[in-house]
Each structure stands twice: as C-alpha cells, then as structure tokens.
Amino acid sequence: MRNIRFQLFLLVLIGMTIAQTAMAQGSYNEPYRPQFHFTPEKNWMNDPNGLVYYKGEYHLFYQYNPFGNSWGHMSWGHAVSTDLMHWKHLPVALAEENGVMIFSGSAVVDWNNSSGLCQSSDPKDKSCLIAIYTGHIEGKNQSQHIAVSNDRGRTWTKFAGNPVIDIGYRDFRDPKVFWHEATKQWVMVVVLSKEQKARFYGSKNLKDWILLSEFGGAGVADKNVLWECPDLFELPIIGQPNKKRWVLIVNINPGGVAGGSGGQYFVGKFDGKTFTNDNPVETKLFLDYGKDFYAAVSFSDIPKRDGRRILIGWMSNWQYAGKEPTVPFRTAQSIPRELKLKQTAAGLRLVHTAVKELQSLRGAVTTKRNLELSKPQVIASGEALEISGEFSVSKDATAIIRLSAGTSETLIGYDAAAQTLFIDRTKSGEVSFDRNFPGRHAVSLQPQQGKIKLHIFVDRSSVEVFGNDGEVALTDRIFPASKVQQVELQGANSKCLALKVWQLKAVWK
Ligand code: FRU
Numbered sequence: 001m002r003n004i005r006f007q008l009f010l011l012v013l014i015g016m017t018i019a020q021t022a023m024a025q026g027s028y029n030e031p032y033r034p035q036f037h038f039t040p041e042k043n044w045m046n047d048p049n050g051l052v053y054y055k056g057e058y059h060l061f062y063q064y065n066p067f068g069n070s071w072g073h074m075s076w077g078h079a080v081s082t083d084l085m086h087w088k089h090l091p092v093a094l095a096e097e098n099g100v101m102i103f104s105g106s107a108v109v110d111w112n113n114s115s116g117l118c119q120s121s122d123p124k125d126k127s128c129l130i131a132i133y134t135g136h137i138e139g140k141n142q143s144q145h146i147a148v149s150n151d152r153g154r155t156w157t158k159f160a161g162n163p164v165i166d167i168g169y170r171d172f173r174d175p176k177v178f179w180h181e182a183t184k185q186w187v188m189v190v191v192l193s194k195e196q197k198a199r200f201y202g203s204k205n206l207k208d209w210i211l212l213s214e215f216g217g218a219g220v221a222d223k224n225v226l227w228e229c230p231d232l233f234e235l236p237i238i239g240q241p242n243k244k245r246w247v248l249i250v251n252i253n254p255g256g257v258a259g260g261s262g263g264q265y266f267v268g269k270f271d272g273k274t275f276t277n278d279n280p281v282e283t284k285l286f287l288d289y290g291k292d293f294y295a296a297v298s299f300s301d302i303p304k305r306d307g308r309r310i311l312i313g314w315m316s317n318w319q320y321a322g323k324e325p326t327v328p329f330r331t332a333q334s335i336p337r338e339l340k341l342k343q344t345a346a347g348l349r350l351v352h353t354a355v356k357e358l359q360s361l362r363g364a365v366t367t368k369r370n371l372e373l374s375k376p377q378v379i380a381s382g383e384a385l386e387i388s389g390e391f392s393v394s395k396d397a398t399a400i401i402r403l404s405a406g407t408s409e410t411l412i413g414y415d416a417a418a419q420t421l422f423i424d425r426t427k428s429g430e431v432s433f434d435r436n437f438p439g440r441h442a443v444s445l446q447p448q449q450g451k452i453k454l455h456i457f458v459d460r461s462s463v464e465v466f467g468n469d470g471e472v473a474l475t476d477r478i479f480p481a482s483k484v485q486q487v488e489l490q491g492a493n494s495k496c497l498a499l500k501v502w503q504l505k506a507v508w509k
Contacts, residue, residue, distance in 0.1 A: 028508035032325070032461035032479055034332045035384040035506040036361055037315070038062075038087055040077055042328040044069050046321065047229060047295035048312045049076055050093075050107035050131050053302050058084050059153050060312070061131070062333070063104060066092050069330050070322050074101040074136065078153065084310070084336045084357045086507045093156050094131065094147055103142065104174040104229055105133030107153075108206075109301045114186070115206040117148040117159065129153050130206055132188065134173040135163055142172045144190060146206055165190075165201065165209050174229045177206070178300060183272030187212070189232045191250070196221035198230050198250060200275065213274040215248065218281040219264045225255035229295040232270060233309055237341045237348065245278070245341055245348055246270040249287065251295050253318050256286075258441040260319035261294040263287030267341070267348045279347065287350065289443035290423060290475035291317050292462070293334060309339045310355060315462055315477055320434035325479055326461075334475060335457055335464060342471070353470040354457065362386065363503040371499070373399055373491030381486040384504040387456040390497045393447050397494035403458060404488060405429065406481035412465055414445070414452050416494070421445040421452070421467045423476045430479035443472045451497065458485065459504075 033039065043065050050061035057080045064077030078093040094102045110118055111127045118128035129149040134142050143163035147156045165175075171193040180187045180202075188201040188209060197216035201209040221227075231249040248266040256262020265285050269276045279285075287296055296313030316324065316331040324330055337352040366380040373391075391399040393416040400413035408429035414421050422442035425431065431438040445452060445467045455466040460483050465474040487501055 028506070030327065031483070033329075034459045034461060035508065036085065036358075036504055037335060037459050037462060038079065038333040039329050039331070040064060041089060042069070043067070044071055044330050045077060045333075046071065046316070046331060047104045047314050048297060048333055049104050049133070051297060051299040051310075051312060052107040052109065052129065053299055054109050054129055055152055056082060057152065058082070058299065059107065059129075060087065060333070061093055061107065064092065066095070069328060074103055076102050076131070076133070080153065083360065084355055085361060090154065093149075093153065094133065094158070097158075099137055101136040101138070103134035103136040104295065105131060105144075106176045106297065107131045107300060108177050108179065108186070110206065114204060115146075115148070119150045131156065132175045132177045132206070134175065136173070140170065141166070141168065142170060143167075144172075144175050144188070144209075159207070161207060164207055171226070176229075176231045176297060178233065180272050185272065187232070187272065189230045189248070191227040191230050193226040193228055196225060196227050198227065198248065198275070200273070202272070212272075215275045215277075218277055219250065219266060219284050220252045220255040222255060226253045227251070228253055229297055231297045232275070233298060234270070235309055235339060235341045237343060238351065240343065246275065247339075247341070247350065248275055249296065253294070256291070256294070256317070257289055258291040258439075260291065260317040260436060262291075263293060263296045263313065265350060285349070288313065288352075288473045288475050290441050290465075290473070291439070292477045293473070293475040294318070296334070298339070308355070311337045311339050311352070313475070315475060317436075319436040323433040324477070325430050325433055332462060332477075337473070344471075349471070351470040352466060352473045354455065354464075354466070358386070358457070358504075361504040361507065363505050365503075366501045368496065368499040371489060371496040373489055373494045373496060376402075376488055376490035378486050378488045379499065380501040381484055382503045383460050383483045383485070384506060385456075385458040385487065386502040386504055387454070387458070387487065387500070389454050389499040391452050391454070392450055392495045392497055393452055394450065394493050397492065399452070399491040399494040399496070400489070401454070401456065402488040402490055403463070403478075403480070403485040405485045408478075408480040410463060410478050410480065410485075412454070412456060412463065413491075414454075414494075416447070418442075419444050419446060421454075421465065421472060421474065423463055423465060423474050425476050425478050428478040429481050441474055441476060443467070443474060445472055457504075
C-alpha cells in the first residue's frame, strides 16, 4: 500500500514538473491558442501600439494588463520580430505609474535628434526611438505624452516635461505621429473621441505642438460613436505610377459595419495642415466587414526601398472582448496586411493583402482543380491553414468553404444571387459567451468575368478572408470544438476552378 502511495506521489510530482516546464516555456498550445498570430504568453491585450521598424526589427507594442486577463492597469507590452512572423517577447516597455495609465499611441524614429532626447555617441547615427502615447487618468483627464529609448526599444524613459499636449479633456487620445517631408515637421493625428473629431498638430521637436486643423462630421460620426485610434498616411494607387492619395483611418466604437467596434477610412488630400475629404460627408468606407478587426494602425519608418504600408488590427470587438473563452491570454492581433489604393467605379478604395512574409510559413500543400461543388467533399484538414481558391459563380450559385470540427462549423461563402461574400459563425463552436458573438457577416462583391477569388487564413480560432485580391476583407474569431478543422467544399451551380490549401507552420515553436 505504502509503495503504491509513493508511486502515485512520484507520478504527481513528475506531472507537475512537466506542466511547469511547459508553462515556463510558454507552450502556446492551449485551446484556441493562435499558431501564427501574435498573442502575449499570458494576460489581457488590446490595441496594437507604436508599430515601428528600426535597425532591422519590427516593434509591436500593445495595450497590455501585466496583472491579469481582463482590461486594467494599461501599459505597453512589447515584442520584436525580424520577419513580421516570429515574435520575441520583451519586458513591458511603458508601465502605468502614479495613477497614469499608458493608453494607445505610436512610435517614430527621430532620425536627426530633433527632440534633443537622443543620446547617441555615434556621430554618423544620431537617432533614437520616441513613443507618443496618451496618459490616462481614470475619470479625469487624457493628455499626450512622449518617452524615449536609446537602446533599440529595450528600455524607455518618460519625458520629464510630460504631458506635451494637455487641453483639459477626458476623451482626447490615441496620437499617431509621422514626419511630413513637404512641410518639414512632425504631424500628429489624435482624436476628440466623444466629439467624433480628428485633430492635427504640428511640431519641429516632438515636444512643442501647435494645432493645425480639425476634421469631423463625416463618415460614421453619430453622437453615440467614439472615434478612436486614427492614422494618416499617403498611399500609391495601383496601376497609376506617381499618383498618390492620403488615407485617414478612424476606428469607431460602436458603429462598426458588423456591429460594435470596427474601422472606417476617408480618402483625400493632406497639405501638412488640413485633411480634405474627396467624398461627400455621408460616404462611409469600412476597413473590414467582419466583426473582429479594430484599432487598426500602420507601421512607421518602413524603409523606402521596401515602401510598403503595413497594417495590423486588434482581432476583437469591445462588445465581447472581455468574455472571450481563452486562458491565460485574451485576444490576438491580425496578420500584418499590406495596404494599397485601387481605382474602382465608385472611387478610390483600400485593398488589403496578406504580407508576403506569410508565404515563408507554408508547408505541405493540397492542390485541386475543376471540382463540381454539388457533391460536398473534404479537401484537407489542419490547425493553421492558408486557402487560395477561384470559383466560377453563375447567377444562382453558392460556393461554400465549410470549416468543421465535431459539432461546430464555420461557413465562408459566396452567394451569387445576393452578390455577397460572407462568414457565418452562428454554429462555430463556443458562441454563447455573449449574445453579440454568433452571427453572419457579409459584404457585397462582384464577380469578375463570372469568377470570384478567395484568399483565407485560418488559425485555430480565427478566420481572415480576402475577396478578389483584397478588394474586401472579413475578419472573425471563432472558438471551434477542436484545434483541427476540416476544410470541405460544397455549393450549387458553381465550380471550384483551382484550389490550394497549405498547412502553415507555427511561429511559436
Ligand atoms: C481602443 C481604446 C483606445 C484607448 C485604449 C485603452 O480600443 O479604447 O481608444 O487608448 O483602447 O486601452
């Protein structure tokens, strides 16, 4: 008897040691844990912050609660990557201090030490990193602050003269800063959230700012909507060399196209002082038609020779973010997307495509051609998948990619009669944690020469769908019954002309 007890004791001890080792290494294998999307090892995350490229590294800062798995004690978590895919976690960069939380914001490279805060001893390189964020005092005030890092983002010092902009408001946040070459000044876009206004400020040194202009009363700007996390940048137009236009992103909560939080944008001109909208005030343009793409902002200082505008969004929605059924972490960031402008019959529109770095994760591939969709068939299965397909869609066609896991199913489909692309997550598994979670999210999409193209990324608990080379995007989280999902084709009056399904490699191994 004593012997059996001793053996049991030993087994428990060994079990505990294995579990502890797995935890210490961050196993990244809990239920719903994304395999190629960014998630912190543990605790709560929301918006991506301070996206910047500097000296060979992409920096991803993010709204983070170092003390638990729900919103609070907001600080900037930090990770770096050399390829936008594999992230190395670093210690919290900016922590809540003296009752001031670190809300969302941006980071820039101060190449010529305009701030006087860079302390380089190298005469050929005077640069340092400057973070610009909102200091939040609960219930009282939001103001803009800066912090400096002289060691490639590893340690940060808050500026002694903070705040750099304080107008005595409670809802004045999320500064995004960039260098405006034509007027040789730093420009900040920041929002008066409750007034649905973006403000533009200018500065020569990142410390002293003057108000340039305001923009508001356009797009989704109803009284109950909060404007949050703006961004402003110039983009090339596909197929029109030397032509560019400015894009102003304003994230909105609520008022998102699928309900709750989402992103909108405006296309126009920016002359270093004023943003002029190309479209009438009632024009509403949305970034993504799913329900889980919020607080999307782009990287600063991507080298000129690369020239891309790369966007990351928070894959959640304030309607239910705090209830998502994951432990010990909560929420994930989207895949990085490259943005371009495309001339369409309706005007200039943003096009999103997955960054090319994702191709480096491709493993085994299943290839199919000319499949009649009237007979449902399983094509592949896996946890992390990239699916690329082309479908002929006659007038009454439906073409569906069904992701199934035991009793759960997520439908990604095209309905030719309605000319819509949709994700239906009504029965996608765990959906009951909030009444706003289950549902079907759709966007109109026209076939081109009777065909539609789909590009899809599935990562255990998320689906990102790009239609017709990124003309539209839909992003949704799902919480299916198992890590592995089957990819099944079904439909009517439609043919899958070509299909590829890649297994994607996990980035956390
Ligand atoms: C957007 C947001 C920002 C704010 C941050 C606080 O999701 O509400 O406006 O800075 O989250 O965590």
